[in-house]
Amino acid sequence: MKAVHRRSSGARARPRAAERIELRIEELAAGGAGVGRLSGEVVFVPATAPGDLVEVELDRSARPARGKLLRVLSPSEDRIPPPCRFADACGGCDWMHVRVEAQQAAHERIVRQAIARATSLSALPSVRVHPAPRPLGYRSRARLLARAERGEVRVGYRAPRTHAVVAIDRCLVLGDEIAPVVGDLPGLLRGAAGEGDILLARGASGRPVVELLWRGQLPPAVWQRLDERTCGGAWAGARVTLDGAREAASFGDPRPVILGADGLPLRLAPGGFGQPSEEGAAVLARRAAALAHLGSSRPPHVLELFAGSGTLSVLLARGAAPAAALAATGEGAASAVAATTAAAEGAALEAAAPASFTAVELAAEAVACLRQNLGGRGLAGKAVEADADQAPIPARTDVVVLDPPRGGAPGAARAIAASSARVVVYVSCDPATLARDLGVLVRGGFEITDVEVVELFPQTSHIESIVRLSRSRRAAR
Known part of the structure; x- marks a missing residue:
């Protein structure tokens, strides 16, 4: 379809009409x-699927060029009707219109391309994909936005590429335990002024x-409703942090609880990091532990960076000897967690139980949960409160496992490359920063042996x- 232009006949030129084109999404x-x-120029078009023939409004001022979807002229086989009525307006599930198998293929390709570009490796291992057990109703954690204006409270997710709140009363990707809370929140916040973030999770007893996290004013009635929901048993707990307040106010037990990969309850820090899916987090932990011990001929000394509350730690620490813990790193280092008797071990991990285990995490509340999760299982190890991206790698370290935030771990990557560690297991939620850090490790003498994708975020472009x-x-010699 040819571009349409308008020409001015007056002294002042009129704005050129938007350029409309037909485009095949590749x-x-x-x-x-x-x-x-x-014509060789790349154009990004949100809300499309591979194979779609679409009409778009072209914006060449952006780099790369962007297109606003006007209509789908011929849908591809990978396009499906989204099951959620908020999908077109809400920015939460940007791939709900794409067939699940096509989502997985895209995740695999994006990871492979990012790593290949950053490392300049022509050959990479085949990517193993772990599908999500459930494409809907899988989330045991969620983050929403609430805004109170002129007596109206809107709760939902941000619209794509804006700060506007798309109000919802239900969310199809939330699990049954937390889904009903979404419809309850506007009434809970009635009378409030301002806006805030709301983190939902599953707590004690499900x-x-x-x-x-509120930026504005909360009237006494809101505090009363929070107290009623926790004291009455509808919620396990709640916590409120007002902007500018020194301390948070807690009701009940606000700590999230998930079922760990070992089948035992795992406590997380209130408001801290946690994977969105309990089943997905278990797959991630099992695979990280299996890869960490793969090929071990002797019990390794294992160091975990960015350990959080211990989602991966409870499997990585199995069988670690209390007296063999690595030296503490950073300020605020804690003494080794005392262990009694080890829990029953899986055969594969028992054979390669670590000689020692040390976990490094910066958030104090997460470290407290980490120690509780290890100690409650009778697991040995050392929990160190320090900046994992700046922590030195102890000389005896054999295996380093890291799960950094979206910004990656540039400092840790350099330290690992300069260390004597033999194996690295890198868990990532961002292919770009993962690839950047892998480039450092590859240039430092490491080889990539395994690449896996865990579908923790079905219906979205997010990749784990x-x-x-x-x-x-050669590097070892």
């Missing part, structure tokens, strides 16, 4: 947009816990991946 990009090409690296024989 693939999905990191960030969620579909990718088409116009009941909801709510973390409210695991990469295992081992020290090359």
Whole structure:
């Protein structure tokens, strides 16, 4: 379809009409947009699926060019009707219109391309994909936005590429334990002024816990309703942090609780990091532990960076000897967690139980939960409160496992490359920063042996991946 232009006949030129084009979408990009090409020029078009023929309004001022979807002229086989009535307006599930199998294929390709570009490796291991057990109703944690204006409270997610709140009364990707809370929140916040973030999670006995980070005013009635929901047993707990307040106010027990990968309850820090899916977190922990011990001929000394509350730690620490813990790193280092008797071990991990285990985490509340999760299982190890991206790698370290935030771990990557560690297991939620850090490790003498994608975020462009690296024989010599 040819571009349409308008010409001015007066002294002042009129604005040129928007350029409309037809475009075939070839693939999905990191960030969620579909990718088409116009005479070799790349055009990103959100809300499209691979194979779609679409009409778009072209914006060449952006780099790369962007297209606003006007209509789908011919849908591809990978496009499906989204099951959620809020899907078109809400920015939460940007791939709900894409077939699940196509989502997985896109995740795999994005990870592979990012790693290949950053490392300049022509050959990579095949990518193993772990599908999500449930494409809907899988989330045991969620983050929403609430805004109170002129007596109206809107609760939902941000609209794509804006700060506007798309109000919802239900969310199809939330699990049954926390889904009903969404419809309850506007009434709970009635009379409030301002806005805030709301973190939902599952707490003790499977009941909801709510973390409210509020920027504005909350009337006494809101506090009363929070007290009623926790004292009455509808919620396990709640915590409120007002902007500018020194301390948070807690009701009941606001700590999220998930079922750990070992089948035992795992406590998380209130408002802290946690994977969105309990089943997905278990798959991630099992794979990280298996890859960490893969090929071990002797019990390794294991160091975990960015350990959080211990989602991975409870499997990595199995069988570690209390007296063999690595030296503490950073300020605020804690003494080794005393262990009694080890819990019953899985055969595969028992055979490669670590000689020692040390976990490094910066958030104090997460470290407290980590110690409780290890100690409650009778697991030995050392929990160190320190900045994992700046922590030195102890000399005896054999295996380093890290699960950094979205910004990656550039400092840790440099330290690991300069260390004598033999194996690295890198868990990542961002292919770009993962690939950047892998480039450092590969140039430092490591080889990539395994690449895996765990579908923790079905219906979205977010990607969770695991990469295992081992020290090359040439570098080891």
